[in-house]
Every structure is written in C-alpha cells, then in structure tokens.
Amino acid sequence: MRSCKLSSGATMPALGLGTWRMGESPRRRAEELDALKYGLDLGYPMIDTAEMYGDGGAEEIVGEAIAGRSERPFIVSKVYPHNASRAGTIAACERSLKRMRIERIDLYLLHWRGGARIEETFEAFHRLRQAGKIGDFGVSNFDLDDMEDAARLDKGLNASNQVLYCLSRRGPEYDLLPWMRKKSIPLMAYSPLDQGGLLREPALKKLADGLGCTPAQLAIAWLLAQPGVVTIPKSSTRDRVKENLGALDVKLTPQILADLDRAFPPPRGKQPLEML
C-alpha cells in the first residue's frame, strides 16, 4: 500500500478506517468493535478517531480493537478546538491515550480552527512530541488561508490536513491540494463516500459496473490514485469494511479518469472548503 512520509520520518498509510458515529450507542457497540477488529485482521493499517466521536466512546472502542495485537495500526486522533489551549491540548491528549490504552498517538490533529490561538496548540503539540506522547501533529478542516497561517506559525508543520474531499466535493483540488503537494503535506480525505450519498449517483454506479467493481471501491480508488492523498472510509459492517479494502485492487485507466471528470467535474474556481 502507498504511504506518505511525515515530518518525524514516520510513514502514514494511504488507507485507514474511520470511526465517526461509533461509540454513540451501547446497542451498536459490539457491531462497531467487530467491524474494526475485522478490518485490522484484513490488514487495514490505520484508524482515524477523535475525542469528539461518541464523546470519547469511539476512542474506547479503538482501544479495545487494538488491544493485544502484535502489530498496532497507525493511530490518528483529534483535539477539540475548545480544548486546544496550551494546557488543554496536553490534558486532552492524555485522556485520549488513556481511553485507547496506548502510550502514543501517531498523528494528532487540531479538529478545526477556533477556540484557542493556534500558536498555543502548536506549542502543546511540540511538548507532546518531545514527551513521546504523539508522533506527528497536524490540522483538520483548514482551507488555504488557514494553512498559510499555520505554516507561518510553525515551519515544521508537514504532517497532514484532514479535509472533506471526494468525487462529489472536489473543491480542494483548485488551490488547497496543489499548495499542500508543493509543501509535501499529505491531504487526508474524510467522508470519501460523501457519507454514503455518493453511492446513490447513477453515473458512479455505471462506471463501477463497467470496471467490475462497486461504486464505493471506485470512489475510494479515485482518491488512492492521487499522490499525497490518503483516505479513511468508515463502516460498521464487516461486508462493507471488506468491500472498501477492495479499492486497492481497482486499476484506473486514463479513460475511466476522464469519464469520472465528466460525471464529477473538477472545480473551475475557488470554492470555500466545505466541512461536515
């Protein structure tokens, strides 16, 4: 599987498991845990989570899913902006580590801009890194102007910006993604299936049928085919977790890429970054 180099020298895999909406309901917990464990058994090398998801419930499920494994996946988590002060970030990270029962988060992100001044958040990230509690740090939901501010404030920032990016939301391609590529900052594409909405697009279904894959596999493969882009589809069901991993086997020809561009046109001008 392709991977991206981060500033610490670590590598972030191109495909992982999302966890938003997990840990919210005791009734669905067993199914969610099973889906994550199954995904890890199949070889997914990364899990994306956040203190926000299920109010810590998703991180607890992640902790249970990775417990006792000989090979631990690459773990990404996020701090709430309202916790992202100098002291607040450190305390939030320690709570996340405890919930996941791990010593280190591989990539720790500011979930979105707001709350504390980012200088403070970055200072806390550096302290956490020095203490070995995180590997790398980055941001999420930052548009180009936010990224320019962030890069000015922290010259060492090159460890990812997690944003909404998929076939039906191609805005980042206009300016954000090219800027990030130039700086070697990986883009983590969240909601690669547009939370399932993309899968109802007849054009995607038709192209996927022609390729002999599913619409979800084609949507994920399109992201994986792009240098510097990684993605984190979420599913709480075994069949879909397996199906989504099958995206790695989908070969995209120039013809298919052109057909996708016709069905889901790239942006012709600046579109403000969308956020879910």
Ligand SMILES: NC(=O)c1ccc[n+]([C@@H]2O[C@H](COP(=O)([O-])OP(=O)(O)OC[C@H]3O[C@@H](n4cnc5c(N)ncnc54)[C@H](OP(=O)(O)O)[C@@H]3O)[C@@H](O)[C@H]2O)c1
């Ligand atoms: N940084 C941020 O602000 C931010 C925002 C949003 C998301 N994220 C991260 O990105 C991850 C992915 O985004 P997302 O969860 O919003 O959306 P997504 O991965 O685009 O879609 C998830 C939805 O699609 C369904 N699904 C998954 N695979 C499917 C398949 N093969 N066929 C049909 N339906 C399928 C899932 O249902 P089932 O679970 O029932 O299968 C779920 O309802 C999140 O889980 C989270 O980790 C980050």
